[in-house]
Amino acid sequence: MSALRGLRVIETAESPAGEYCGKLLADFGADVVKVERPGVGSPTRSMHPLIGSGPEPENSGLFAYLNTNKRSVVCDPSTEAGAGLLHGLIAGAHAVVDDHDPTWLVGVGLSPGDVERRYPELVVCSITPYGHHAPPQTWNAQSLNVFHASGWGFHTPSHADPSTAPLKGPGRFLVDYEAGLDAALCVVACLYGLLHGRPGRFVDVSEQAVMASRSDCVTGRFVTGEITPEGSREDYDQQGPASFFPCADGYVYLYVTSTSHWRALKDLLGHPAWLDGFDDDWLEFSVTREKVARFHDGFARWVSDEERVAVSERAQRIGVPLVPVNDASDLPESAQYRHRGFFREVHHPVLGTVRHPTVPYLLSASPAVITSAAPALGEHTDDPAWLGDRPTVVATQHRRPGRSRGGPLAGIRVVELTKVWAGPYAGKLLAFLGAEVIKVETSTRPEEMRAYGGTDVDHAPFFLSINPEILSVDLDIKTPAGMDQLRALIAESDVVVNNLRPGAMERQGLGHPDLAAIRPDIISVSIKMWGNDGPLGYQTGYAPCFAALSGLAALVGHPGGGPLGTSMRYGDSTVGAAAAFAALAALVHRETTGEGQFVDLSAVETLSSMAGDSLVEHALTGRPMQPDGNRHPDMAPHGCYPCRDGTWLSLAVVDDEQWRRLCQTLSAPGQLASAYGTRTVRLAGADALDDELAALTRDRDVDDLVQRLRAAGVPAAKSATALDVIADDMLWARECFRFVSDHVEGLRPVLGASWRMSTDNATIENGAPNLGEHDGYVFGDVLGAPSRSN
Structure with a gap:
């Protein structure tokens, strides 16, 4: 049974952002009805790649990718009959996804005021470039403009030549897919609220705010003044020798940052004499441009005769984060992708049988599946097939949080066993939607982000930027007593999120079967580079490694040149957002069936999804997907x-x-x-x-x-430079920057949510916690009270 089965979504969206949101919902079984223009349909039906000589409304590979599992209804809402059909569909729906400008919504009767008055139990999610309060002259912005307005464009690629133009990032629609992901997250959270009798609401998602929020651990340090950006192309970069290197059969990407990485790398290279000029801890304490250049020269000579897959596997076995740079042709042949079934064949009546990328998360009880190809224009106009009543809650597990903050996820408790960025970012998004998120830490081994750049573990800028509205409990799960307390906490919770190294949860007796033995309806979410198993599941890496392996990095560069890759900081937060979305889909499934499950997320597959249309285009045409500068097949200049x-x-x-x-x-x-x-x-x-x-x-x-x-x-x-982003009036006006409590300085600004809801927004006012700050609440109120589970 699919997670969102029984829920209906009307999609009036006409751009990749809204259509991708609808696709994510349809992947999980929602009945997504796409409302299209008579005769021509959605504008994406005429966007490249256009394949063969088939009828024009049906031959777009982009439309085919974005609209699987949906139904198509033709409707012109400017006519009386069309308006009647549209509102008839809406009257039987739970949610609407749109991406038109505010004037269009007013014209069809779906403005925030209309929704509150006419449809009090409806969720309407609107995705626009800069949000509903942006000036009208910004409403026609394209993905490229938003990418640059968010700060990512200026800093792509990493270590850029300042005399060359900033690049657009991978593929054509990165901004659209990121915004669609946040919109889908909000829609599912609000659908969860509807199941529990909460009101409908209007959700305003800003694409610019989505992209800005994805840089929270970097921009967060800038906006506080703890780090002063130079306004240069390198402000998002990290020091060190991370880079792409040509080898015998392509490219590899190397990311080394620590003494342990360096010692393992010396073993890989066989301890040549030229490495003697580097101290073992130089990556942590004495990085200079001269040393980086000297290392690059030596490593490039060594790796030039190596084969990319073989040398990467040797490196990974001894702890060196070296990975091959994959392109679209490599992914379907990957043993890991085949193991996880990431590609599935879909038969399209015009395009033929097409190899589609699916989803980066495997759900054990309600998997996402592609059941039908994109619909023909108006295929379902005469057969809307009404669903009837909404699903009912059969096993609610609401809890009373320590502090009432509102939001559609109020009453949900999340245990977070995470570190660094991807896992904490997932927890932050769930907290911003109202969940109570408890981070399990230990003072004997503080997580890495508490050690980076701060005066103490309670005031490290990276940690403070990523963890607002999170609770912290000091609990050493390496001890029997600590493990008993963790199990007791899990018994009183709904979701467990981890991004520990492969096998770590299982070795500690915290694999999904162990968690289900504690609480049968628990939702456990695992975030790993390759997913939880498979032939490459043992490997580890960082966000730039995800991008290299996923096919994204190979898309960024100048025509005819090698890969330059996305910004070094891109990837972790996207993975966290995907994990949060999958967790909420599993949560809705639990509410309607009483069934918990295991959510197994692959970070590499998540980033492949951010260029899904490029993968489909390669499958349809066979053309290699190579760096294309700032080119776009449908726009010039x-x-x-x-x-x-x-x-x-x-x-x-x-x-x-x-x-x-x-x-x-x-x-x-x-x-x-x-x-x-x-x-x-x-x-x-x-x-x-x-x-x-x-x-x-x-x-x-x-x-x-x-x-x-x-x-x-x-x-x-x-x-936009980093300085431009932190001074952006539109971001401040929609409270993308929020002031939260700070234990040292009183208040500090952080990146807030990318969305604004018309009612019941979760409050965002508490900054990141001191380590163990909420021990009294967790050990007393949560674990000392009788169980509140059913």
């Missing part, structure tokens, strides 16, 4: 252009009218405007066009140019 004082302008021109307005704003020569007057010509001559535009923007003030272009209706944004 599409890229980053130099401005005065080392700043950069992102432009994404959708059609010929926007091109004319761009030329007018730049006072471009008439010959240039006419020579590139059609999209076909602009796409064919994109390189020369970029050079022409760079000459026109190079001496302009970027902020003035962005303001004028937006006023003219051209999608534009500055490529």
Whole structure:
């Protein structure tokens, strides 16, 4: 049985962000009904890749990827009949997913006020580039603009040549998929609330806020002033020799940061004499550009004759985080991906049998499956197949938290056995939705983030940035007494999240069967690089390793060049968001069946999902997926252009009218405007066009140019530095930055939630905890009281 079976979602969305949100819900069995325009359908039906000579509304590989498991209804809500059909569908639904601008929602009767008045038991989730309170001139922003406005674009790739343009990141729709993931997380959380009699609500998701929140451990240190960003392309980078290296049959990626890594690396290389010039602890205490360059030169010579998979497996066996750089053709052949069934064949009536990427999480009781290909336009218009009453709760386990904070997950308790970033980020998102999240720690071995960059374990900037609204209990599970207390806590909880090393939970008697013996309906969530088992399950790594293995890193770079990869900081928080979403799907399943389960998440597969359309395109065309700079098959110009004082302008021109307005704003020569007057010509001559535009923007003030272009209706944004992000008025206005309590300085700003809800938002006011700060509450109120489980 699928986790969201019996829940209906109406999808009025028409962009990859909203359609990806709907896809995630449909993956878990929700009945997602897509409302489309008569004749042409969703705009994504005409976006590349367009395959073969089939009928145009049905031959887009992008649409095929984003819309499996959905139904299609044709409707024009501007007509009386269409409006009647749309609201008839909504009247029988639990949620609506949309990505139009606020004016469109008002026109169809789905504004926040309409929802509160007409549909008090409906969840409406709206995804827009900058949120509902952003100025109208920003409403037409494209993914590239948001990527740059969020800070990620300026810092992609890592260790960039400052004379070259910032790159768009992997694939075409990274921002859309990230925003769709947060939207799906919110929708499922609110559906959980509906099951428990809580009101419906309007959820406003800002794509910019989603992307900004994904950099919380980096930006969080900047906004407090604990670290002063330089405003350079390296502000998101880490010191050290992490990099891509060509080898005999491709590329490998090396990420080493500690003394233990270095000693293992020396063993791998056979202790050559040139390594004697490096102290064993240089990665932690004496990194310099000169040393990094010297190491790169020596390691590049050594690895150049090695085969990428073989040398990476040797390295992993002795503890060196070295991985092969995979591309789209490598993934279906991976023994690990085959073991986990990540790719499944789906038969599409026009495109044929297509190898689809599925989901990065395996659920033991309610797995996500693809049951049908994307629908034909209007295939279900005459057969809406009403579902009837909503599912009922059969086994509620609500608890009274130590502090009432509101939110759709109020009454849920999460035990967090996590460290560093991905696991804590999952816990943070659940806490921001109202769950009580208890982090199990021990003062004898504080987790790594408590040791980075701070004066003591209770005031380390990384930890403080990632863990607001988390409770902490000091409990040493290496001792019999500590393990007994942990088991007692799990018996009083709903979800257990861990991202410990492969096998660590099982060795401590905390594998899923052990947890289910403590509490049969427990939901246990495991976050590992490759997932919990499989031929490569023993391997470990960090976020840049995930990106290299997943196929993402291979997509970032200049045409004809090698992989440059995503920003070094990208990946962990995305994995945490996916884990939180899968946990909530399992939670809804438990409420309607009484059944707990094991959620097994692969970090590498999570990042593959962030370029799922590229994987489908490769499966359909056989073309290699290689670095493509800032190119986009449907837009030109599409890229980053130099401005005065080392700043950069992102432009994404959708059609010929926007091109004319761009030329007018730049006072471009008439010959240039006419020579590139059609999209076909602009796409064919994109390189020369970029050079022409760079000459026109190079001496302009970027902020003035962005303001004028937006006023003219051209999608534009500055490529934001870290300083720009922490000063961004739109992020502050929607409380993406929040002030929370701080044990030393009183208050500190942190990255808050990417969403705003019309009612019952969980309060976000407590900062990260001191280690063991909530021992009294946990040992007394939770463990000292009689069990509240059913």
